[in-house]
Amino acid sequence: MKAIILAGGRGKRLRPITDYVPKPLVPIKNIPIIEWQLRYLKKYGINEVIICTGYKQEMIENYLDTKKIGIKINYSIEKTPLGTGGAIKKAAKMIKDKTFFVINGDTITNIDLKKLSKTDNAIAAVELRTKFGILETDEDKITKFKEKKEISDLWMNAGIYHLESKIIKDLPIKGDIEKTVFPDYANKGKLHLVKFKNVKWYSVDSFKDMEECSLEVEKIIK
Incomplete structure (x- = not known):
């Protein structure tokens, strides 16, 4: 099977690091995000x-050229940002398979791709977790304090998709899949959900995300 990694963003929230290196090369436990992802996909x-690249793409290629990860790597280079839908449409020209995976370039997780692969045109979903402490109260007294509680039955897009090749023709040349094709497919009953409970999932968008992910990444991707 083949996968597309959406790795063309500038990662502005991780400045000043991303003024010097592209976001996929931001290190988590001294290993770039993109290398962790390749290890995960190979597993x-x-x-x-x-790999869909744009900003400082030559640095990504130069780094991966020095690695022997045991997975074939091709690049789809965006001269101007195409959005997630446009990036997938451009990259998918290299895919002849019936289905393929897509993963956001800042996602670190242990979501089971074999389980996801059983459903076509599916979004992997994880339970929404609050970023704040939850207070249980009795009138004006706090009875219990819970840190970062998972909220049951509220599901969040994990940024990992298993798509049929037939979807490519419906993708925009420029624009996000989440704002174009996915809402349309959802309205038509053509978009599916695969729920993952009790998984590790990080979207590395901030320095706090980097810190939290670094504590878990070696357990997540062995």
Whole structure:
């Protein structure tokens, strides 16, 4: 199977690091995010990856050229930002398979891709977790304090998709899949959900995300 990694963003919230290196090369436990992702994809039998790049793409290529991860890597280079939908449409020209995976370039997780692969045109979903402490109260007294509680039955897009190749024709040349094709497919009953409970999932968007992910990443991706 093949996978597309959406890695063309500038990562502005991780400045000043991303003034010097592209976000996929931001290190988590001294290993760049993109390398962790490739290790993760290889673990689930992905033998070829297309990396959608734009900002400082030559640095990504130069780094991965020095690594022997055991997975074939191709690049889809965006001269101007195409959005997630446009990036997938451009990269998918290299894919002849019936289905393929897509993963956001800042996602670190242990979501089971074999489980996701059983459903076409599916979004991996994780339970929403609050970023704040939750207070249980009795009138004006706090009875219990819970830190970062998972909220039952509220599901969040984990940024990992298993898509049919037939979807490519519906993707915009420029624009986000989450704002174009996904709402349309959802209205038509053509978009599915695969729920993952009790998984590790990080979207590395801030320095706090980096810190929290670094404590878990070696357990997540072995």
